[in-house]
Amino acid sequence: MVTPVRYDDKIKDEKVIEGWLKSVAYLDNCRLKKNFGEIALKVIKNGCFYGYKIDQKTACVIQELPIDYCRSRFKFNNLPIVEFNVKFFDDKFADTEYRIKVLKMFPKEFQQAYIKYKHNTLKKDHNGDEVGWFALDAGAAFKFNLNHSDIPLFLSIIPKLIDLEDAQDLDKKKMEQQLIRLIIQEMPIDKNGDLIFDVDEARELHKNAVGMVGQAVGVDVLTTFADVHVEDLSDKGNMSAADQLDKVERTVYNEAGVSQMQFNTSGNLALEKSILNDEATMTNLLLQFEEFAESLLKTFNKNPKRLKYQVQMLPTTIYNYKDLSKLYKEQTQIGFSKLLPQIALGESPSTVLATAVFENQMMKLDEIFTPPQMSSTISKTQQSGGANKQNNGNEPSAGEQGGRPELPQDEKSDKTIANEESQG
Numbered sequence: 001m002v003t004p005v006r007y008d009d010k011i012k013d014e015k016v017i018e019g020w021l022k023s024v025a026y027l028d029n030c031r032l033k034k035n036f037g038e039i040a041l042k043v044i045k046n047g048c049f050y051g052y053k054i055d056q057k058t059a060c061v062i063q064e065l066p067i068d069y070c071r072s073r074f075k076f077n078n079l080p081i082v083e084f085n086v087k088f089f090d091d092k093f094a095d096t097e098y099r100i101k102v103l104k105m106f107p108k109e110f111q112q113a114y115i116k117y118k119h120n121t122l123k124k125d126h127n128g129d130e131v132g133w134f135a136l137d138a139g140a141a142f143k144f145n146l147n148h149s150d151i152p153l154f155l156s157i158i159p160k161l162i163d164l165e166d167a168q169d170l171d172k173k174k175m176e177q178q179l180i181r182l183i184i185q186e187m188p189i190d191k192n193g194d195l196i197f198d199v200d201e202a203r204e205l206h207k208n209a210v211g212m213v214g215q216a217v218g219v220d221v222l223t224t225f226a227d228v229h230v231e232d233l234s235d236k237g238n239m240s241a242a243d244q245l246d247k248v249e250r251t252v253y254n255e256a257g258v259s260q261m262q263f264n265t266s267g268n269l270a271l272e273k274s275i276l277n278d279e280a281t282m283t284n285l286l287l288q289f290e291e292f293a294e295s296l297l298k299t300f301n302k303n304p305k306r307l308k309y310q311v312q313m314l315p316t317t318i319y320n321y322k323d324l325s326k327l328y329k330e331q332t333q334i335g336f337s338k339l340l341p342q343i344a345l346g347e348s349p350s351t352v353l354a355t356a357v358f359e360n361q362m363m364k365l366d367e368i369f370t371p372p373q374m375s376s377t378i379s380k381t382q383q384s385g386g387a388n389k390q391n392n393g394n395e396p397s398a399g400e401q402g403g404r405p406e407l408p409q410d411e412k413s414d415k416t417i418a419n420e421e422s423q424g
Helices: 013-029 032-046 087-092 096-104 108-118 155-178 199-213 241-256 268-295 321-334 340-344 349-362 380-389 414-422
Strands: 002-006 048-055 060-064 083-085 133-135 141-145 181-186 219-224 307-311
Touching: 002 013, 013 307, 013 349, 032 048, 032 060, 032 141, 032 268, 083 087, 087 096, 096 108, 141 268, 155 241, 181 199, 199 219, 268 307, 321 340, 340 349
Parallel strands: 181 219
Antiparallel strands: 002 307, 048 060, 048 141, 083 133
16 A cells, blocks of 8 residues: 655645556566565565565566575664675585576676675675675665564474474374284193193194185284283373374474464364464564565655655455455545555555546446445435335335344354354
């Protein structure tokens, strides 16, 4: 959402609108929706994201920098200063000819720093620093992370994932063991404790039993003259093997700070609260995206004391965009923005405006497609007449029901859902 803020009334409306259209078109060409989504995923996975802005006439291209060869130790004007190590080109590209091709794909300051590095003329920031590091242009290089920390969001769950993998292997072995069946045929003895069958006869009986079992999976035969019994070494407690495995799985989600309901939900309220917590976690990154998008409009904000184009990132997700669009639509009744409902649905401001002009001014669709008569489009006389025809408006017509409208399924409580299921 781009909003022009005019501090000087002497600036004409036409100039404000022209700048707004150009700034929105510029941001559309930058493909920020796609780029921000990819960057956010990499921030969660790696802990941070380093990039470089390459300005063009109609857009800005974002070039990702290798995270292992970047660092940021201090800030300038509240923006992180990114440093890059040109050893990257020697370490990753052994072939000289191919290395030169890759180097030419990077901006000029990378090329100049690499040449100085090869000639041992690249200056260090301080004596104890390693050779190869140099500070990038503060207006071009940037960095994103979560809550000023470069630690990956789910780094702490790695030991728990290892425990879960071990527990799953152990559970699989237990399941295989439970499928094994052992046929025991015990040879009889007489009153004196002597064998009724000799060893050769017992061997033949064993072969016969094995032949009867055949190729049965998980079945073995044991022939013995002694009493045989098996001791079960498993825990005799009330917790089953499935409960033990679930306990290990829960520790993974607990360590990550994410509700298990989010991926396999069994209750509406738990899922809703988990999503809200995740949205709150990403809020800091969203504000960084907002600040970055506004920095792209630097050429349009040459005199911000008179006119400034501000960028706002709406807090929309795939879970709440319908509710936010509905809320913005209600705000239009008190004279608020008419663009916000459509932007919340994922449309670009330029697309919303272009569609309205095309349909209403060019195609005259507002004259061809007339809305149906409703309470908001018919006169008071027609409303009163229609009410008299329908029992003076005191009773609902056929098919209408009184009371509060039924809530959507995802907004009902667990208790309400359970009551509905019990009623059949």
